[in-house]
Amino acid sequence: MHTPPLTFVIPAYGQWPHTSACLESIAAHVPPSQCEVVLVDDCSPDETQSGAAALGPALFGERFTLLRNETNRGFAASVNLGAAQAWGLRLFLLNNDTVLPANPVPACLAALDGDPSLAGVGPILTYSDGPDARIQHLGVAVPYALKCVHLYALFPAGHPVTRRQRRLQVITAAALCMDRGLFLEHGGLHAGFVNGMEDIDLCARLSHAGYGFTVTPKATVVHAEHASPGRFDREAANDALLHSRAAGLLHPDMAALAAEDGYALHLTAWLDPYLLPEGARLAELDATxxxxxxxxxxxxxxxxxxxxxxxxxxxxxxxxxxxxxxxxxxxxxxxxxxxxxxxxxxxxxxxxxxxxxxxxxxxxxxxxxxxxxARPEGLRQTALAALEQARESGDARLSTAFKQWFAANARTFRP
The missing domain is CATH 1.25.40.10 (Tetratricopeptide repeat domain)
Structure with a gap:
């Protein structure tokens, strides 16, 4: 078999109906000359192994490889195993709960080839296909510290914010195209994470090394987010590991990214970020x-x-x-x-x-x-640290967001 330009690496733990739909969508939309497929069965308890052993070769022939972990090793270890076995010069990491409504490969490769400073490119992820589709992932933004959120989650897929390509520090590994050599050179995904935050850690390391990421508006993948069982079982441990490994590797960018689209960053009383249209636009809406x-x-x-x-x-x-x-x-x-x-x-x-x-x-x-x-002092200290960081970096928008937070919560939190 000739060396393919790209390898889809798909980790799977159960959820065979999702996995089979994912494989069938790749076969329907991506020409054989563009890819091979490596499916890593992470010791699934269902018919994934037998189903993939039959369906994969039927769809892709010799361009399909099925690997299996003898124990459940988690997302990161499965992706790393698939990447090590891949032949493609580029990897396309893809969750098994995704479906391709069209071929995302040309747009992702074009964006990657067009900017050597990019480590990775992803498609827009939506919750469904069609006119009522909503955004699941348009990139990850950092409002402050190491807090990460999906930018413009649940916005209509046809909204103007989806038409612009942004330079980002972090994107999801649910659908991520990147150079295989770069992935391996930087150690792939850290296997200490268990089904969460592996992609933030990888992107943080690559961003700190001078690379960037982007999501191309020219490609879309449908993602049944959180379909994997036990998705949040280790959330606290994953968060602690991320803070131990990635502290200082990312800088707050959500306020600046939002401002480019006419939005201002605001914070709930418990410091979750949200967006409001900037002053004039909000006043116009309220008046008319x-x-x-x-x-x-x-x-x-x-x-x-x-x-x-x-x-x-x-x-x-x-x-x-x-x-x-x-x-x-x-x-x-x-x-x-x-x-x-x-x-x-x-x-x-x-x-x-x-x-x-x-x-x-x-x-x-x-x-x-x-x-x-009920833990006001912890929230206050977090806010003070974020405000100090914003002042030191000259981030006036983020400073404003935290000053507004202190003003709105003056009875409880004093700067």
Whole structure:
């Protein structure tokens, strides 16, 4: 077999229906000349091994390799094994819970080839395909310290923010194209992480070495996020390991990235980031925005971070006694503009609408945020450290965000 330009490396632990759909989508959209596929079965408890042994060769012939861990070793070790066995000059790391609606390879390779300073390129990830698709991943932003969030998560896939290519410090390894030699040279994914934060650690090391990352708007992959069982079982341990390994390797960039698109960074009382349209745009929306629920919904598609729009929408549905629609508006608001008041509104409306699942979720969120707010000194010290870092680096936007946080929470947190 000739050396392929690219190898898809797909780790899998169970979830054979997802894996088979992923393989079939690659076969349907990526020409044989462009790739080989290496699937690493991480000791799956289901039919992954037998299913892949039959389906892989049927779809890809000799361009398919099936590897198996005899014990469950985790995402990082599986990816590293696949990368070591790959023949391609480039790797395309791909979660098994993804589906390719079209061929992402040419756009990712073009972006990678067009900028030698890039370590990796990813496609846009969405939760679904079609006109109602929402963004799952458009890049990872760092609001402060080592906190990382998906930039513009849940924005409509057709929103203007999706059309611009940004230079980033971190992108997800759920769909990541990069040079195989560079991946191996820098040690691949650190196997001390267990199904989480391996990609942040890798990107932090490469960013510190002078490389960058980007997400190309010319390629899209659908991702059933968090489909893997036990995805968050080791979250606290992973977070501690990341802080021990990557402290100082990343710098805050969310405020600057958001400003490029006309947004300002803000912080909840428990220091989670959210975005608001910058002053003039927000004032314009508040002054001229519609009052009709249908028109408000259309405006919120164009501007998902409009607080008064959610107020008007929820109020209109409450007046009509349309509790399920009011609940949907409150849930949507909480995704973009989280607050304890938003969770209380969900709890109230879920009770009225008879939606016990939403009520339980709102109760959990209220309990979680109340626990965080019960440790004010820890939040205050985190905010002070982030404010000092912003001042030292001359990041006026981030400084403003933390000054606003101290002002909004003056009774509890004093600078």
């Amino acid at each position: 925005g519609p009052d009709d629920p249908h028109a408000i919904l259309e405006t919120l598609e164009q501007e998902p971070c409009w607080p008064l729009g959610y107020d008007r929408l929820e109020s209109a549905f409450r007046k009509r006694g349309e509790w399920s629609r009011a609940l949907a508006a409150a849930v949507r608001r909480s995704a973009f503009l989280p607050s304890q008041d938003a969770y209380r509104a969900i709890l109230d409306l879920a009770s009225r609408a008879g939606d016990t699942a939403r009520a339980d979720d709102a109760s959990r969120r209220l309990a979680d945020t109340t626990r965080m707010l």
